[in-house]
Amino acid sequence: xxxxxxxxxxxxxxxxxPIILEALRETLYIALLAMVLGIALGVILAVMRVSRxxxxxxxxxxxxxxxxxxxxxxxLLLMYFGLRQLIENDFFRDNWTRWRAAxxxxxxNEAAYMAEIARAGILSVESGQMDAAKSLGMTNxxxxxxxxxxxxxxxxxxxxxxxxxxxxxxxxxxxxxxxxELLNAAKIQAARNFRVMELYTVAAFWYxxxxxxxxxxxxxxxxxxxxxxxxxxxxLLSRAMAVLGGRRGI
Amino acid sequence: xxxxxxxxxxxxxxFGKLEVLRGINLEVGRGEVVVIIxxxxxxxxxxxxxxxxxxVVDKGRIYVDGELMGYQEVNGHLKEDSEREVARKRASIGxxxxxxxxxxxxxxxxNVIEAPIQVKKVPRKEAxxxxxxxxxxxxxxxxxxxxxxxxxxxxQQRVAIARALxxxxxxxLFDEPTSALDPELVGEVLEAMRALALDxxxxxxVTHEMGFAREVAERIIFMDEGVxxxxxxxxxxxxxxxxxxxxxxxxxxx
Amino acid sequence: MSxxxxxxxxxxxxxxxxxxxxxAACDGDDGxxxxxxxxxxxxxxxxxxPELGDGVLQVGSDIAYPPLEFIIEGTExxxxxxxxxxxxxxxxxxxxxxxLNTGFDGIEAALNTEEFxxxxxxxxxxxxxxxxxxxxxxxxxxxxxLVEAGNPDGIQEVEDLCxxxxxxxxxxxxQDQLEDLNAGACADSNVNIVTxxxxxxxxxxxxxxxxxANFSDLPVAFLDAQQSGGELELVEPAPNPQPYGxxxxxxxxxxxxxxxxxxxxxxxxxxxxxxxxxxxxxFTALP
Numbered sequence: 001x002x003x004x005x006x007x008x009x010x011x012x013x014x015x016x017x018p019i020i021l022e023a024l025r026e027t028l029y030i031a032l033l034a035m036v037l038g039i040a041l042g043v044i045l046a047v048m049r050v051s052r053x054x055x056x057x058x059x060x061x062x063x064x065x066x067x068x069x070x071x072x073x074x075x076l077l078l079m080y081f082g083l084r085q086l087i088e089n090d091f092f093r094d095n096w097t098r099w100r101a102a103x104x105x106x107x108x109n110e111a112a113y114m115a116e117i118a119r120a121g122i123l124s125v126e127s128g129q130m131d132a133a134k135s136l137g138m139t140n141x142x143x144x145x146x147x148x149x150x151x152x153x154x155x156x157x158x159x160x161x162x163x164x165x166x167x168x169x170x171x172x173x174x175x176x177x178x179x180x181e182l183l184n185a186a187k188i189q190a191a192r193n194f195r196v197m198e199l200y201t202v203a204a205f206w207y208x209x210x211x212x213x214x215x216x217x218x219x220x221x222x223x224x225x226x227x228x229x230x231x232x233x234x235x236l237l238s239r240a241m242a243v244l245g246g247r248r249g250i
Numbered sequence: 251x252x253x254x255x256x257x258x259x260x261x262x263x264x265f266g267k268l269e270v271l272r273g274i275n276l277e278v279g280r281g282e283v284v285v286i287i288x289x290x291x292x293x294x295x296x297x298x299x300x301x302x303x304x305x306v307v308d309k310g311r312i313y314v315d316g317e318l319m320g321y322q323e324v325n326g327h328l329k330e331d332s333e334r335e336v337a338r339k340r341a342s343i344g345x346x347x348x349x350x351x352x353x354x355x356x357x358x359x360x361n362v363i364e365a366p367i368q369v370k371k372v373p374r375k376e377a378x379x380x381x382x383x384x385x386x387x388x389x390x391x392x393x394x395x396x397x398x399x400x401x402x403x404x405x406q407q408r409v410a411i412a413r414a415l416x417x418x419x420x421x422x423l424f425d426e427p428t429s430a431l432d433p434e435l436v437g438e439v440l441e442a443m444r445a446l447a448l449d450x451x452x453x454x455x456v457t458h459e460m461g462f463a464r465e466v467a468e469r470i471i472f473m474d475e476g477v478x479x480x481x482x483x484x485x486x487x488x489x490x491x492x493x494x495x496x497x498x499x500x501x502x503x504x
Numbered sequence: 505m506s507x508x509x510x511x512x513x514x515x516x517x518x519x520x521x522x523x524x525x526x527x528a529a530c531d532g533d534d535g536x537x538x539x540x541x542x543x544x545x546x547x548x549x550x551x552x553x554p555e556l557g558d559g560v561l562q563v564g565s566d567i568a569y570p571p572l573e574f575i576i577e578g579t580e581x582x583x584x585x586x587x588x589x590x591x592x593x594x595x596x597x598x599x600x601x602x603x604l605n606t607g608f609d610g611i612e613a614a615l616n617t618e619e620f621x622x623x624x625x626x627x628x629x630x631x632x633x634x635x636x637x638x639x640x641x642x643x644x645x646x647x648x649x650l651v652e653a654g655n656p657d658g659i660q661e662v663e664d665l666c667x668x669x670x671x672x673x674x675x676x677x678x679q680d681q682l683e684d685l686n687a688g689a690c691a692d693s694n695v696n697i698v699t700x701x702x703x704x705x706x707x708x709x710x711x712x713x714x715x716x717a718n719f720s721d722l723p724v725a726f727l728d729a730q731q732s733g734g735e736l737e738l739v740e741p742a743p744n745p746q747p748y749g750x751x752x753x754x755x756x757x758x759x760x761x762x763x764x765x766x767x768x769x770x771x772x773x774x775x776x777x778x779x780x781x782x783x784x785x786x787f788t789a790l791p
Contacts, residue, residue, distance in 0.1 A: 084714065085712050094714075100715060130347075132353070137304055137338065139334060175699075176705065177709075188699055190609070191674050196610065
């Protein structure tokens with residue numbers, strides 16, 4: 001029987017430790033930037049995929065195939081070490097830092113998944129909408145921008161939220177190229193003071209906090225997007241606001 | 251007689267192995283209201299969709315107001331239209347669909363002014379004023395800010411009509427506009443269409459509403475299995491159908 | 505391409521995958537490495553030593569640290585100084601030996617949760633580690649600094665690393681030393697410490713210019729410089745060799761006694777010297 005050596009004091013010490021908080025900031029930073037890149041590129045790829053031009057849709061298909069088929073860790077190693085090895089140019093090496101490589105690799109990887117999600121969203125909009133838009137004289141692009149994509153968003157947002165949560169956790173593999181974020185900051189400290197469980201508890205705590213806060217935001221976003229629907233989903237936040245509003249007689 | 255606003259010459263269209271239009275010739279004059287009737291699968295909807303180039307014909311030509319749909323005649327041969335050209339030509343043809351196809355994320359007014367603003371670059375204020383006027387005309391002045399989900403079927407279809415009219419089309423195509431409506435709502439839509447006809451709009455209407463056909467349309471065209479079986483002045487065709495198939499069909503519908 | 509034609513690709517694709525599996529499974533046997541000792545395939549239980557009750561000495565190791573421990577290219581067999589020594593100890597004790605590849609930074613924790621019997625992973629004995637586990641010393645090893653060929657930053661001593669970017673493996677004494685430097689000699693001009701899960705990755709960072717130097721154990725840095733095809737060179741700071749120890753749980757008293765005995769036996773019997781000679785690391789012999 002192993003004695004339980006969990007030390008709450010250590011957890012308390014590191015919970016708000018600047019190194020941990022700095023690493024948390026790094027995690028959010030990388031995840032957010034990568035998501036922005038991934039969503040933007042993903043929507044473009046999705047529109048390309050539904051195009052009737054075989055060259056356009058084929059190129060997008062190739063992209064998705066490659067970036068989905070290989071593990072992110074491998075992509076990171078190739079994009080950082082691999083490219084730096086191939087390109088011995090000083091300017092490139094000075095600017096292609098591990099953080100930029102991480103953000104861009106995660107972003108490019110995410111784009112492949114977002115492309116599929118966005119494509120599903122676009123296809124979920126009934127064909128009559130495109131008919132109506134076209135019959136009014138809109139071009140394909142105008143129709144996409146003004147009619148199809150806004151409706152597709154309702155279907156796209158929930159899985160995108162999931163992707164962001166997955167991204168937050170995936171950033172930890174960037175350790176392969178030396179990027180320290182929340183999980184690995186905990187790991188590094190644990191390697192020094194051997195308080196493995198305590199440090200990982202600190203990391204788990206912050207992941208929970210961030211993901212929970214994000215879930216509240218996501219639910220609210222979904223509610224706002226349900227504009228024009230008969231049933232708008234009630235969220236924790238909207239219920240809370242209703243109660244508060246009621247008390248003040250608003 | 252003036253050259254027709256719409257001229258369909260020997261139209262053929264197939265989907266895969268199925269030939270849906272097998273040599274359609276049709277002419278619709280300016281200001282004329284033409285009703286197309288026929289059993290399902292006869293190609294009526296496909297014909298409408300060919301006229302505004304939502305479908306591309308395999309053979310034949312369609313002229314709307316003198317312009318060849320989908321192509322340009324350059325030095326004697328045909329050059330395919332760019333997407334822009336197609337969109338431009340479509341903009342002067344309005345279409346009303348069986349399932350309304352309103353944009354659910356926009357209000358009634360929003361639906362109506364969307365295309366004028368985006369496609370014709372009409373300034374918002376102007377488009378807004380026009381939109382209000384059109385919606386008032388179809389009897390929905392009090393529903394400007396309503397979303398489609400908050401409107402009845404009949405109201406939605408009237409918004410759809412106003413939306414199509416906002417582009418000031420020369421021609422209006424109606425694809426079974428009342429088929430998806432509850433019976434008590436059909437009347438308000440037909441009324442709006444009648445007002446439009448009286449205003450002098452050129453209309454091609456696919457419908458089963460024989461009352462409307464008799465009262466409002468000048469001509470009725472009966473289609474079956476991809477060909478025009480019979481056409482004639484509406485009151486006459488209804489009273490005295492010449493062909494066997496027309497008689498059979500009318501007996502079921504009337 | 506129509507979906508119909510996809511059918512024709514399914515069978516050949518299946519064959520290709522099957523072939524790949526068969527190829528991978530058939531081990532190309534190039535011959536056994538030149539191990540010094542040959543422990544039995546099936547060992548006998550050692551009385552009084554609970555960890556060896558199953559006749560197997562299970563060794564936890566981060567098997568990516570040549571020449572101390574590494575996987576022979578193209579195989580699944582481990583080789584290296586630590587592997588040789590572990591095999592000789594096992595032979596002495598009459599048990600078989602099994603190596604379990606484990607990340608270095610969690611290896612004490614893994615030992616303490618009984619994932620294996622001992623740790624042999626080029627682990628330097630330090631006071632902090634000794635608070636967690638016990639050690640049987642077996643080698644005496646100094647540190648080495650790996651730099652770009654030509655030593656552009658002119659590094660001679662560990663203190664010269666101030667202000668530079670240095671790549672190290674997570675959980676090593678080198679990481680500790682750099683942190684101590686930042687608290688002391690490099691307080692005004694900190695070393696930018698970049699940590700990696702394995703040392704090869706850290707070397708890669710040096711090789712691709714992400715770091716100015718790689719800080720590891722002398723034999724490792726020596727070998728890395730040798731195998732770098734002239735790209736990297738070794739800097740040997742003033743010798744201050746520290747003992748490597750075989751790691752054991754605090755409670756493994758009987759095992760510790762047996763290992764100490766076995767170790768003495770292989771020193772007396774000459775296998776120890778043979779091992780060091782095989783790897784040309786005579787200078788790391790325990791004094």
